[in-house]
Amino acid sequence: MLDSLELLIRAGNPLIAIETTDEDRATNLVRSVVLRMRQSLFEWSLTTGLRPVGDGGPNRAVIDGGEVMPTLEHIPNIAQRTVFVFKDLGPHCKDALVHRTLRDLLRLCSRTKSTLILIDALPLPEEIKRFTIRFEVGWPDAAELEQCVKKTYQKIRDESQQNVTAKLRRKELEQLVQNLRGLSCAEAERVVAAAIYADNTLSADDLQSIVEGKRTLLGSAGCLEAIAADVEPDQLAGLANLKTWLKRRRGGFSKEAREFGLESPRGMLMLGVPGCGKSLCAKVVASEWKMPLLRLDPGVLYNKFIGETESQLRRALLQAEAMAPVVLWIDEIEKAFASASGEGGGDGGLSKRMFGTLLSWMQDHRHPIFIIATANDISALPPELMRKGRFDEVFFVDLPSQHVREQVLAIHLKRRNRDPANYDLPRLAEAAEHFSGSELEQVIVSALFSAFSQRRELADEHLLEEIGNTRPLALMMEERIHELRGWAHNRCVSAD
Incomplete structure (x- = not known):
């Protein structure tokens, strides 16, 4: 430089x-x-x-x-x-x-x-x-940020009247420094200082608070929204194959992985039935990997002025690069590029130009950015998006099985201060065949309202009644779900 x-x-x-x-x-x-x-x-x-x-x-x-x-x-x-x-x-x-x-x-x-x-x-x-x-000055590199962390810790230890300690291994220090990327040295100093002052210790336990501090500091800007990744892995039921795949790639952004000859994981595309945990998975990955979560809102990209929409997308991608390492979540990606897979389109080729910009960036960028794209409508996805090199893998998320439905019910009962052991989960799960995870959650919410209005404790009968009153999306759109499964067969990896 x-x-x-x-x-x-x-x-x-x-x-x-x-x-x-x-x-x-x-x-x-x-x-x-x-x-x-x-x-x-x-x-x-x-x-x-x-x-x-x-x-x-x-x-x-x-x-x-x-x-x-x-x-x-x-x-x-x-x-x-x-x-x-x-x-x-x-x-x-x-x-x-x-x-x-x-x-x-x-x-x-x-x-x-x-x-x-x-x-x-x-x-x-x-x-x-x-x-x-x-001339671009860029952002502080890893060496500068590491020096900033050490200087901040030393300064606080020298000035504090209490005992200040550090309990970071080399690998944890590298992860902390990675999470500070995209901040100036002054901003990084404030984030680290806040983590130290919270308990007079700088340790691996501060990684999540540093991610949250960075998210709060940067806030939401442009087309990227900083999302709180406040979901624990045990709150995501099923998806065993997907969880195993993510576990293998968890250390892919580390220095050891680069020295081993690995490139950073690029991301994954999740296709499937609406309401089956695709969006929730993005939050779980960010939480488990202790990385900030950014959501690219396709609706904010479009602007009435010619050329401004493409500029919005480029600015959003540059912001993601500046904040790396991050998990970049593109929810319902097919809606952002609705006309890119058709002939012509009614937007003057705007979707195709934006789609080309995104594809080129996905292929060429070398920043530690893990992309999670979700989609419900396969017909609107251009085939170029799904080839190897854009994403590491394409997963299909189907309706939950009997066993997974039991897990989903147990998770949402626990979240609402109910003991799952007090309910006949196998019977409830069997009655809720064809239900998605979000529909199962709404069954519990509706049953709670019903029990509350009767001034009674929630019971199986309330849940069974709401299951019977609910018409699941999989039955209302049976033909489309069948077509979706047929397309995904031998084209996608099953998430569960």
Whole structure:
């Protein structure tokens, strides 16, 4: 990264733009490069004015803070081969005089081999963006984040009046550092500090709280929504083959896996009957692997302005890369690209273009991102999506068997403070043939309302009554379910 910035400066680019919220990291990077090149360096901001920077940091201002025009007018008086860093100059560039003065300075800088570097948290106005060359500072790498964790722990231990300890093995430290990716060093320091202050210990038990802290810090942005992965593995009944497959790939993002010659797991596609646990599985994977869960909402992608929809998708994928390692959940993926598998389509080819962008990214990205895509309608899925290389495996999730229905009933009874041993689960499960997991949950909810209205405790008779009153989706859409099973036979791996 240092060499790339140095190359841009030596090549004589008069205006370099750095768009980042991590201003300190960008500033320190520029300082280290320029001082190593032994060139003069000045920094300007609206509050501090124009200050020369030496080995010991910024010196007294030569132009006081305030309007930027006095600084721009002063630049021609400074010697050649000088680098000027402007912080948050973007909003000023909309002023006609500032814009024109910058344009004049670009010609001057080309002659004097000087460089203007703009560090902004927000995108530059179009008036000036076209004259810049963009430089990405990126996010802190694993080594920087590990050093940040160690410095944060050491600082808290030195300052705290209580005994602060660390109980992290090397493998656990690597996982902690992986979960901090996508944060600046300052943000990572705050997340780690919160985990330490909670119990005066930094241990493997803090991994989940760090994931939650990162989720809270980043919140939801754009088309990606940060989802709380608050589901334990024992709350997902059945799916034995799928659970075994996931267990084998759990350590696929570790350093040992890379040294062994393994690439990071890419993800899986789950097809099947609605309400049978596909979406719940995404939360279980994120919880079990202690990774943040992001949901890509296809409905938010589409925008009325031409070209904006594709930009939304690209921004969402870039955000996922910045936050990696993550579990990226694309729920009901067929709805996002409804016209991509047909001839033409009524959206002017928009779905096909978006689908092509997603496929290229899935094939080419090398970030630790595990994709979980779910789908209910096979006919709407383009065949390119299901070939090997896009996903590691394609699973079919069918209606739960008798034994799994008993497990589902037991899970939901426990969640509602009922002892499953007090109920005839085999009889209930047999009566609820063709029911999906979500339908079984609603049976219990409805039976609880019925028992509550009668001021009685929940009994088998309430549950059997609600089972009899429910018409399951598998019977209402029997032909489509049969067609779905027929298609999945010999094409997908059974999840159970």
